[in-house]
Structures are given as C-alpha cells and as structure tokens.
Amino acid sequence: MRILDHLEEGLITFLIGAATLIIFAAVLHRYLSGLAIPGVQTWLLSLNFGWAQELCIIMFVWMAKFGAAYGVRTGIHVGVDVLINRLSAAMRNKFIVLGLLAGALFTGVISALGATFVWENGAHYAIYKAFGLSIEGLFEGPTTPDLEWPTWVVYAAIPIGSALMCFRFLQVTVSFVRTGELPHHDHGHVDGLDEEDPAVPGQLDQVFRMNDDLHPRIGDEEKKP
Amino acid sequence: QAPIVIKFSHVVANDTPKGKAADFFAKRAAELTGGKVKVEVYANSTLYKDKEEMEALQLGAVQMLAPSLAKFGPLGAKEFEVFDLPFIFDNYEELHKVTQGPVGKMLLGKLEGRGIKGLAFWDNGFKSFSANKPLKSLDDFKGQKLRIQSSKVLESQMRALGALPQVMAFSEVYQALQTGVVDGTENPHSNLYTQKMHEVQKHVTLSDHGYLGYAVITNKKFWDGLPADVRGKLEQAMTESTAYANRIAKEENDAALEKVKASGKSQVHALSVAERQAMKKALVKVHQEMASRIGQETLNAVYKETGFDPSKL
Amino acid sequence: MSTAIIFGLLVVLMLTGMPISISLGLTVLSFLFAFTQVPIESVALKLFTGIEKFEIMAIPFFILAGNFLTHGGVAKRMIRFATSMVGHWHGGLGLGGVLACALFAAVSGSSPATVVAIGSILLPAMVKAGFPNRFGAGVITTSGALGILIPPSIVMVMYSVSTNTSVGALFMAGVVPGLLLAFFLGFTTWYRAKKFNYPRQPKATWAERGKALRESIWGLLLIVIVMGGIYSGMFTPTEAAAMSAVWAFITAVFIYKDMGLKDVPKVLLSSANMSAMLLYIITNAVLFSFLMTHENIPQQMADAMIGTGVGMIGFLIIANILLLIAGNFMEPSSIVLILAPILFPIAMKLGIDPVHFGIIMVVNMEVGMCHPPVGLNLYVASGITKMGITELTIATWPWLLTMLVFLVLVTYWPALSLALPRALGMVV
C-alpha cells in the first residue's frame, strides 16, 4: 500500500515538473530559432519541438487522472455541505458515506466504460497482434497526430486512473466508518509565515499545510470542534 | 412514424462553406426522403470537438461528420495525406479528377475497415501563404515561424522551405499572428478573411501551393442499416450537396480574396511562373520524403490522374 | 422537461454533499443512460478529451507558479515594498495590503491564493501594529479577490475555454478594471481608517523604498514577463503560464533562496494535487455542458429569455443576480463552466461583447467569493484570522459594498473593460 501511495505521488510530481520544463524548452527553442545567428539558427531549425504541446497535454491529462485519485486521499474534492451540516451528526455521517460511495460508483462505472472504449479502440488489436492471435475483423486504433502514439495507450489513463480513484473512495469510506475521520485539506492553517519569521528551507511542512486554499471544504469552519 | 435522425456534427461556423453545405444537405435530405430522415446539424464543435469526433462516429454517437482530410492520417488511413502534399494539384480540374474519380473512391474505401463509410469529398480551397513579408523565394522563408495544423506532411513542407513549423490550434492563430508568436501561416482565402488574419498580416502570397478539403463520412454500420430507398435518396442529396459545397467554396474563396485586396490591410502578391516553378521544385522532395508514409501506389495513382511528373521539374 | 430532470438531479446530488465533480458526472451518466440513445462509452471519451486542449494547461502552470511565489518569499517582499510606498497614509498597513494584493494578483491566477499569500503575513503584522482584527480581515478578504480580475487569472482561462473567447484579450481587458477596483478598495480602506483614526506607519525614505523595490524586483519582473511576453509575441498565454512557473521556481530557489531544492518536489506535488482537482471538475463540467448541448438546453433557454423581451440591461441584471446566487453555493470554476454555456449565447444574441461579458462574470465571481454563506476568500481568511464567518461578514461589509458598486460600473460601462484590448488591437 505504501508503495502504491509513493508511486502515485511520484508520478504526478514528475508529470507536472517535466511538462513545465518541456514547454519552457519549446518556447526557448522557438524564440531562439527566430534570431538570425549564423550556424546556430540552422541547427535550431533542424530541431523538432512539434510534439511538445501534444506531450504536455498527455502528461497533464495523466496527471489530472492520477492526481484526482490522490485528491480523494487528501480530501481535496469539494462538495456543497451547507445543507448536511445542519443535520444531526448521525444523519450527516450517513450522507458522507453516501457521497463517498457515489464517488466510488461513478469512478467505477467510468473505469469500466473507459476500459471498454480503450479495448475497442485499438488495445484489442494491439494485444492480440502482439500475442500472435487472430486479428480478423479488428481494426488498428488511431494514433495521436504529432507523436503518433497509439491513442489507446494514451486513453488508458481513464480506466486506470478511475479504477485507482474508485479504490481510494472505498478506502476512505472504510476508514471513515471505522474511525469517523475524513482526510482533510486544511485551508486556513498558517504557521511560520510571519515577516520576522521567514520560512526555513527544509521545514516547509507547516507552511505547507495552509497551501493552495483555492477550494476549501465548504462549511469546515462551523463544524470545527 | 418517427423520422430517422442523423446527427451531423462539424467544427466550423454555420456561415462557412462547409456549414452551409451541411445545412443544405439537411434540407435536401428531408425533402428527398419526404421527411423520413431528419438531419440535425451541430455546428461549431458544440457536440464533439475536432479531436474526439472520429471516435464519437465510430462509437455511433454521431452519424455524420465532415472532418478535414488531415484528420484521416492519425486514424490510420495515411493515404489521405496525399492531399496535404504541396503542389500535388495545379488547379480545380486536376483536383476533381481525383476527388470525384476512381482514385477518390478508392481512398474513401480505405476507411471501411475502420467502421467508417466515406460519402464524398468537399472542397475548401487552395492555400496561400501570409506573413509580414512577401514569401516568394526560399530566402524569404528562412527562419519564419509559420503556423500549421498537426500534420507530418505540412511539417515537412515548412521545413523544406527553411521555415519553422509551429503546430497551433486554429482558435489561437489570430492572436498569435497579431502579437508575433508566429510570423505567418497558410490558409485558403475564406479562412484568412473570416478569421480576420489579413488584418494582422502585411503580405499575402497567392501560391496555391496546397489544398484544404473535407471528406463527408458516416458510421458504416448505421449507413448499411438504412432502408435501401432511403439510402439512395440520401446519396442523391449528398451528390447535390457536394456540387453545392464545391461551388460556394470556390465563390467564397474568390470573394474573400477580393475583400482582402479591397481592405488594403495586406498587400496581395502573385507568383510569377518562374517563382512558382522554383517553389514547386524545392517542395517536390516532400513528395519523396512522404511517399513511404502515404504509399507509393497511392501517390502514383494521383500522379497518373493529374499528369504530375516529378522528373520533369 | 429534460431541463428540469437534469438540473433537479444535479441539485439533489450536490446537496448531499458529495464532490461537485462527482455530482456533475453522475447526473450526466444517469441521464444519458435512462433517457437517450447516446452510447455510454462516449462519456469515457469525453473524460479524456474534455481537457485535451492546450489552453487549459495554463491552469496547472499558474497554480505551480503561485505556489512557488507564496513559499518562495515573493509575497513578503512585495508587502514590504507596498508598505514602504503607501504605509504613511491613513490605514497604512491596510493600504499596503491592498497594493500588495494587487501586485501579487498580477503574478498569481487565483484569489484565495492571493488571500493566503498576503494575508498570512500581513494580518498578524496589522494586529501587532494596533489595527482591529476585523479591519485587516475585511481588507485582505476583499482585496484578495483582485487575484482573478488582474491578469493572469484562472477563472478567465475557464471562461475562455468554455466560450472560445481569446484569453489574451480577456487578460488585457482585466487590467483597467483590476486597477480601478484596487483603487476603490484602497479608497474605502483609507476612508475608514481616517474615520476611526487607525495607526499610520512612519514615512519610508526614498532610500528605503528603493531598497524594498530592489528586493522585490524579481517577483515584480514576473508581471513584465507574463504581460509583456504575451503582448510582445514572445509566447501565447498558455506558454506564459509555463514561463512564469519556471521563473517563480528560479526566484524562489536560486535568487531569494527561501526554499531549498529539496522542497521543490513538495511544491510540485501540492500543485499537482490542486490542479488535478480543478481539472477533474473541468472534465465533468465539460461532460455536463455536452449533455446540455445534446438536449438543446442553452438554445431553449436563450429563446425563452429573448422571448420574454428583456433587453440587454434586463438580461445583465438577471445574469448578475444568478451569478451572485450561484456564488453562494459553488466555487468559481464550476460556476463558469456550468453557467457560461447557458448565459453566453444569450449575451451574444443581445449584442454584448464576449470579452466584456467575461469580465462581468469574473467580477461577479469575485463578489461571490467574499460574501456568505459560501465564499472561498471568507473561508481562507477565517482560517488565517481565526474569526468566525459571521464576524468576518460584518468585517467585510464596507468593502463588499464597494465591490457591488464596482460591479454595477463594470456591468454597464463596457469601455472600462474593452478600451485597453481595443487599443492593443486584440478586440475588434
């Protein structure tokens, strides 16, 4: 389980970082190629960054699908809980479980649909072909326009990512039923960000928890013990 | 009895030649079948976007599309990339010999293995280069950042000219030209004019170097499942629509060029016979480079139809 | 009929408290399954292609840049600079806060991020200097809203994506209203501080100001990089977002050294976490708008609305009210993605400029973020100040009122938004 967690975190960390660097390089390349520096220009023109945008999109879509699963674990997905917060604790807990199971249902269905889609869109052909089975009546799936990767490989993010997300929803449900605790994205928590007390490299942890806060869990404040 | 519904989805505005032709088809299909068929046209990618419409068609979520011919390469029908080759057709006559003749039929047939039935080719038109300087000789192209749509052929074409191809979504092009992210692009005149690109480009060179067109396609299973009489009527409606589409595409391209000239916002240059010949000669290597992708057979079939002879350049 | 089923289902699912993205997705899935012939696999396809657009990629880039800026010491240097400039006037630190929020807004794409970056440093300082807690909270909660009006802006990217409006033009259109709102909020701050005689800072010397400017210049340069880069044609708005992420990283790690290289993976991970959540909402909202198009809902609503004979002014009032109400229940990205496809076609039919309408939506979102019961900025500020929402609401009212006046101004004075992009040739 720890390995899966690390894999998930490592993958999305890598994807966002690498995608940024790729676009940076592509922009730099385009800008420098426009400068008439003898020799250098010819060399730069010979380099091909036509695939950069497409790769960036693919990396971000993968990041989005696996990050969404990670987000279930960190409690970042927002809901409207103004109404259920007015209910008794017991009722509210029922709704929370319902919400979590709805998440598991949706992602589970999407995972199955996505798997069917990927299978029919080239995976069937590719896998049967790889094992030397009959590919009679099957067709080879499309490729991406720039990198010319089979789209079924790219689209595989949907079934795999959704399956992982489904698993995370179930995991959170089980732990909620057992302990009554939900993963919580703490949005208001700010320590150590004081003018006289600058953040210390390597001790970012506390600063970090207040991070982002784009989308707090609505109604958190009222229900704080 | 409820009519058979055909969802016809496309990615351009209603008032473009393709949009008008789609609406024309919808009208004729209803008339000819006596209301047995209802064609619902979804313009402007409202239903499915450029990148997903093919899959949607294969799934049967839409019944009819008219994607640009460059979209068939990624689908696996690389033969269609022949249409993107620079200077493959010198004029409409040569073009229609292919699109409306046996070679066109052969090409559409290649789609059947993928669950798609090709019905017709619709023209958009021949492309011109635009930039902030006249692009007439190879020296003019050197180092220019030119926008293309995703296509190996167009990429190779721009590289053969010494330019730097930039893949960019159509929706971003105007602003990229305006701010100078890219220096120029290639377009049929109607696109140039309707997207107002001539306002942010100083020069347009009438090169007619390449062709932009569409194929009208439908889901094969759906098509084969139609009652024979209905299918016949729809084929007739399609034939009429193709004639209509090609006629208005030509008219609108010509009119757009006149409007570009009249606007005074960009200067329009013709290519001399010698200049065009020189550009053609420089670009014929693109045909050779791409022959292995497209298939020498397809290339030769088109050459034969149009009388193109690379050795005579 | 299908309109009622779809929206009824959505509202019921949302009220159970499940994530908004899941309620959107489940609504689409169950409606398509029960009432239509659409092959259900196309839902899976849409979940990939829904965000398969390069323009959307600006969102993770901007979030990443914002995180580097917040944790890399850029915010605190901006505050020092802002305070050195305006701190000696009435409401000193408060005015500094408005200015710092405006500066930070010009490098960050999100409002709550602006509240956090500026508020978490400035609020404790204000309390120490003798300002009432309420005053500081009011200033920061509302000024933080500048984050989505002054470019760059994640909400503008969302609007651009769902309506095909040029994001570069939207960015430029946000500049003048953003500065004007900053001025308005500053004025309210100054007025109230004068009225209640709140403390002022000692006037900084020009040497001190120069020093503060020099120290904050690396962060401020980002404004030049993003806006200058887009306008001069170095890069597209999306690429500008990537460039600003790289620049913020270099500034944080190598220039200010407030962060070590080993902190970088954490920043990346938390940015990815936030981006993924937003992208997941986007995919599901795209799915939802596909369902609406499929059922012809935007068209029907447009016809119904036009049929009632409301003119442009009437429609804009309805749009304002609808958006403010929506702002009470959802966060901006979902609102834009769900309501833009419905409101936009009507706005177009009534001859409203698409860029101007985008700015109207953004300002509505800003106000919505600051008013109860649900307002992101309120919640973030409540976390920082440890004040309850009710107390905070009372604290923010003078500025909230200012924002409402500003909203009316932006809504009915198109030139305010459009003059700059027009002058730059980005809007015709």
Ligand code: NA
């Ligand atoms: Na901003």
Ligand code: NA
């Ligand atoms: Na609100």
